[in-house]
Amino acid sequence: MSALPPGSTVGILGAGQLGRMLAVAAARLGLRARLYAPEADPPAGHVAPVDRGGWGDAAALAAFAAQVDVVTLEFENVPVATLEILAPLVPVRPGPRALAMAQDRVAEKTFLSEAGAPTVAFRPVDDAASLERAITELGLPAILKTRRLGYDGKGQARIAAPGDAAPALAAMNGAPAVLEAMAPFAREISVVVARGLDGATAAYDPAENVHEAGILRRSAVPAGIYDETRARAQAIAAQIVAALDYVGVMGVEFFHMPDGALLVNEVAPRVHNTGHWTMEACAVDQFSQHVRAVCGWPLGDPLRHCDAAMENLIGDEAADWARLSAEPGAALHLYGKAEARPGRKMGHVTRTSRMA
Amino acid sequence: MSALPPGSTVGILGAGQLGRMLAVAAARLGLRARLYAPEADPPAGHVAPVDRGGWGDAAALAAFAAQVDVVTLEFENVPVATLEILAPLVPVRPGPRALAMAQDRVAEKTFLSEAGAPTVAFRPVDDAASLERAITELGLPAILKTRRLGYDGKGQARIAAPGDAAPALAAMNGAPAVLEAMAPFAREISVVVARGLDGATAAYDPAENVHEAGILRRSAVPAGIYDETRARAQAIAAQIVAALDYVGVMGVEFFHMPDGALLVNEVAPRVHNTGHWTMEACAVDQFSQHVRAVCGWPLGDPLRHCDAAMENLIGDEAADWARLSAEPGAALHLYGKAEARPGRKMGHVTRTSRMA
Structure with missing residues (x-):
């Protein structure tokens, strides 16, 4: 190697x-x-x-x-x-196995459970009968999602009462689905973790995330969590990449529950929107880290040297570039996309501050 | 505008x-x-x-x-x-005037003096007679430099005793020259300053620089200077770009004298090697700042959110990339140059640390 x-x-x-x-x-x-x-x-x-x-x-x-x-x-x-x-x-790098796992919510949650990473309860759903059985077992409210190709809140339907079941299933357009128990989380956090070709792992500090309409609105470090929680989230993330024999950067999203439990919501086998803050706050950001990993280089130090809050610029929010570029302490990133469609990520802005 | x-x-x-x-x-x-x-x-x-x-x-x-x-x-x-x-x-942007000034050491020092920015004493030298007169007026030791196209210590000769004068002049190969008084400085510092199309200026913290064999070895922030000295250096740099009606980033190098005086050594009408640390330590680095200025955007905040030390990788030092990439807290930059000639800047590494 x-x-x-x-x-x-x-x-x-x-x-x-x-x-x-x-x-x-x-x-x-x-x-x-x-x-x-x-x-x-x-x-x-x-x-x-x-x-x-x-x-x-x-x-x-x-x-x-x-x-x-x-x-x-x-x-x-x-x-x-x-x-x-x-x-x-x-x-x-990463290889087909990680991709196959991440592309199917049932395969993903099955893998995570086997790897010792707790997830929300879930049941595969293929038809009205399996959906009814799943609702009985998990209770309501719950969320029905397509097993594949879901992102940014697409392909999801909330089932609050039994009468929502049939329209939710219809919304899947016949695609295989999964019913997930609702997780009444206290907050969403995520860990961007890397694993090198040599098996070393390095996890950035967890970010605290806010989604709006299924799309990431902002990610901030430090998250409002205790050190023990931070360490536990990083350990779970490292456990996941090790179990997969993974090479590269992975985003691991968690629900932080009111009782302190961490449930893995989903993983993304790639650099992650919730890790963009590392560009300003770390000597080696998630993009460099991923390149290092897949090229067989040593992983970089994930140490964070300042506080940071990243906010996505979605759709025509990027038209505000002149005002954003004038904001003290803000680092503006624009992605060079010509057309600002609604819901399209056009850029982001990261605000940094000295650590307390 | x-x-x-x-x-x-x-x-x-x-x-x-x-x-x-x-x-x-x-x-x-x-x-x-x-x-x-x-x-x-x-x-x-x-x-x-x-x-x-x-x-x-x-x-x-x-x-x-x-x-x-x-x-x-x-x-x-x-x-x-x-x-x-x-x-x-x-x-x-910047325009021909700034360039013409920076390309000729006599024009540069004359401009700086007129702009109220103190420099070392200097005299134009065109021949043996003017060199002898300059030596009498400035004293020895002194440095003879070509007026144009000098960088990284090239085109310079030290005159310690009268006997060095003739060989030093010969080393100029007949090019117009300038004799500069020696500045027995306590340290070298530099300020990367920007001026926007709207006339606003923004100066980064002064870096403390070490040169070896005429080539920049390292730049560190904070420099070992008092706040008053930092503010004075930034004010002089801002004064220079204002006097030139300059647009863009400029590097201003100073000698910090034992009595506290700041003498401008030279200016570079461009992004500057002593400002590379801003890539890790500031939300808006010198490269973004220059792009903002020349595009008529608002200048970014030059606030530094961590301490940093940049070291150049010169010649075959870049062959050490594997070790450097493994160093905790170090950000490695390589420039994609195929051939590592002696004295050639191949990359740099910036080490960051939390501010005290």
Whole structure:
């Protein structure tokens, strides 16, 4: 196992804002980046070359693989089959197993339970009968979600009373689903954790997160939790990446319950929106950390040297760039997206302050 | 006077590591970068498109100007004539006047004196007679330097005794020169200052610098100076950019004398090696600050949220990347240069720590 030297090329599947920030992190370490994406003129194309191709285009993927020294990804919904085309050609980190787990809520929660990471209670739902049984076992209220391809609150329906069951199931459009017990959490926190090729792990401080309409609104460090809770969340995150033999950065979202319990809500096998604050507050941010991990470099120190609060700029909120750029102590990030559609993440702003 | 909106393109003359870091800073703000340089495969070419052309190639420069919304520069030895070709086509910031001043040590020191910024005593030297007169007036030891194109200790000769005068003059190869009195300083400090299109100024904390063999070895904040000295250095730097009607970031190097006086050693009309620590220690670093200034954006807050020490990686020191990348609390930057020539800046490492 040897580290890829400076001058090597990191291949990235996907070329949105996460790919863009990964490409910049690679450049900072003297590495080159090359991206692969189906879209024309994606955000990452401003900072690195992008090969355009479909996720099932074996020839285009092979040509891409020939140009890079390792492949990683910026989003978890790359088809597993794409990684399986690439894996014989070039190291793929993280590998297909982590992706397959993260793409299916039932596989994810089953894996997490087996890895000793507690989750909310859940039941697979395929039809009206299994939904009725699940409601009986978990009680109401509960949330019905599609097993696959859910993000930013899409593909979810709340079931507060038995009469909500049929419309919720209809909203799944026939897709396999999962019923999850409601978690009346005190707060949402997340840990961005990294695991190196050598098996070392490093976890950043937990961020406290606020979602609005299913989309992350803000993440702040420190979270309003005791040291013991911080350490426990970091330990669970490290346990998850170790159990997966994972390489790279992973975002682990938790519900912090009123009794102090931590339930894993979901994991994302990639750099994570709740870790953007590390760009200002840590010597090695989550993007550099991910690049280090997938290139076989030593992990960087996740120590935080200031307090920080990150706020997403969603849709036309980014039109406020002039005012935001004038705000003292604020670091503005814009992703180079031409069109500000509602719900689209256009940028973020991180406010830093000296540690108490 | 209006700000260039996100999506605009910043043109940068020169495509070395400073251009590379400027291009990344532009991307972070949702701006595009495009560079212009004579060399093939320059470092900045990994993160942005580069137009290749000579400094006097009016057609290539005009084609470049047509692709960008503003032009700035990464190094002060771009010929003034190049800026004069560009200036009628596109806003050039900083403009030819600042460049002309910074390219000639006599013009620079004359300007500084007139702007109320004290410098070491100096005399123009064109021949043996003027050198002899200068030595009589300034005393020995003194340093003879070429008036133009000096950097990193090149084009300099120390005159300790009268017998050194003739060889020192010969070392100038007939180029116009300047004799500078020696400044037996207590320490070298520098201030990276910015001035916006609206005339606002913002100065980072002074860094304390150590040079070796004429090349910057390290820069640390805080410098070992009193608050009064910090404020005075920042005020002088702000005075200089105001007197020049300057737009952008400027590096101002000082000698801090044992009696507390601050003498300006030299200024650089660009982002500065002694300001690289701002990447880890400030919400808005010097590269973002420069991009903001030349695009007519509000300046960012220069507040420092942690202590930091930057060390350059020169020549084959960068071969030590694996060890450096494993060092806790260290942020490693490599510039993507293929060949590690002696004296060549290959990267830097910044070590951060919480503020006391």
